[in-house]
Amino acid sequence: QVLFQMLQCKVPIICFNAKDFLRTLLQVYDNEISWKQGNVVLDPRIAAWLINPSDTVPSFECLIQKYFEKPFSKGAENTDTGTWRNLIILIYLYQYQNLGVNLEKLYNVMMDLTHGLKAQGLWNLFCTLELPLIKILAMETHKIYVNKQELKKTSEILGLRLKELEQEAHEVAGERFLLTSSYQLREVLFDKLKLDTLCEKLHRTEIQQLVSTSEVVLNKLQDLHPLPKIILEYRQVHKMKSTYVDGLRMCMKKGFISSTWNQTGTVTGRLSAKHPNIQGISKHPVTITKKQYIKGKEEDVITISPRTLFVSKKGCTFLAADFSHIELRILADLSSEPELLKLFQEPEITDIFATLASQW
Numbered sequence: 001q002v003l004f005q006m007l008q009c010k011v012p013i014i015c016f017n018a019k020d021f022l023r024t025l026l027q028v029y030d031n032e033i034s035w036k037q038g039n040v041v042l043d044p045r046i047a048a049w050l051i052n053p054s055d056t057v058p059s060f061e062c063l064i065q066k067y068f069e070k071p072f073s074k075g076a077e078n079t080d081t082g083t084w085r086n087l088i089i090l091i092y093l094y095q096y097q098n099l100g101v102n103l104e105k106l107y108n109v110m111m112d113l114t115h116g117l118k119a120q121g122l123w124n125l126f127c128t129l130e131l132p133l134i135k136i137l138a139m140e141t142h143k144i145y146v147n148k149q150e151l152k153k154t155s156e157i158l159g160l161r162l163k164e165l166e167q168e169a170h171e172v173a174g175e176r177f178l179l180t181s182s183y184q185l186r187e188v189l190f191d192k193l194k195l196d197t198l199c200e201k202l203h204r205t206e207i208q209q210l211v212s213t214s215e216v217v218l219n220k221l222q223d224l225h226p227l228p229k230i231i232l233e234y235r236q237v238h239k240m241k242s243t244y245v246d247g248l249r250m251c252m253k254k255g256f257i258s259s260t261w262n263q264t265g266t267v268t269g270r271l272s273a274k275h276p277n278i279q280g281i282s283k284h285p286v287t288i289t290k291k292q293y294i295k296g297k298e299e300d301v302i303t304i305s306p307r308t309l310f311v312s313k314k315g316c317t318f319l320a321a322d323f324s325h326i327e328l329r330i331l332a333d334l335s336s337e338p339e340l341l342k343l344f345q346e347p348e349i350t351d352i353f354a355t356l357a358s359q360w
Helices: 002-006 018-032 044-051 060-067 084-119 123-141 148-173 182-192 215-221 226-251 326-335 338-345 352-359
Strands: 144-146 260-262 272-274 286-290 300-304
Touching (some): 018 123, 044 060, 044 084, 044 123, 060 084, 123 260, 148 226, 148 286, 148 300, 226 286, 326 338, 338 352
Antiparallel strands (some): 260 272, 286 300
16 A cells, blocks of 8 residues: 555656566556556666666666675574564564665665666666556556467367377388487488488587588478478477467466566567567467378368467457568668668568578
């Protein structure tokens, strides 16, 4: 209740990791919070990250230790031999005093960071982009529902396809081996089948200089033998199942997911998410050929797209929006490079990178 009343203040509020603070209040008070209407909240964690993006400032303790010589004090040691009553009073007084000291440190750190942001020309970015984003990311408590039945069905289909691919790989290789083991796969491809002798300049591992079993190498070998193509499909299906389908199921709570967003998790300034990494869920569908064991019946082709498993609330719909070649557009604008600017002015060009590659 006290924290809620603080948000009614007209003066700026300094709060370390403000997103988590607001998220907690949203869970309790929901639409009653006036912070969303215009209270100014200064987050020193974000300020420190803007000044030094390689330092994610994981905790308040780290921030204080970075700007002050004395380490952050967490509480009193239990060295008193008196009564429990006296001990409790001593600890309370110590922690109360300690709280005041650390709040003062927090204020001083924010003032130092404010000066640093202004000196580096980052103050406007901090106020107009990063701080308003806190309120948006705090909405991570909103639930995104998932079709549980379809998710389970998809997992079963992918699991069945993995078993089929494993069997096919063993048949064409003439022996059983672990498809997920680079060592065993290398033995089959290069020691037994000698495929490396049929293709020049295959990529090798950096340390041991062994012929790689990467996607690039397998793509070069897939016309020489059926096994590389099977392995490529196996890896694609395995990633789809383990990361995008089963991984989603692991993060579900009563039929919905709610990712945790990190505003200071990358050096480049991009947002990151976890539990699950909803940004990483592939938008590219995977086509699965479902074999038929009835003679004369054609094989079923099933297209699986993890993003279709999400279910919008009743009366709502999902809107997907993305910038088109945003980094390249910024580069063109900042550099004023004529040829680069020309590419964006020609509407018939849909793939900028392919056009650039053809010119180079």
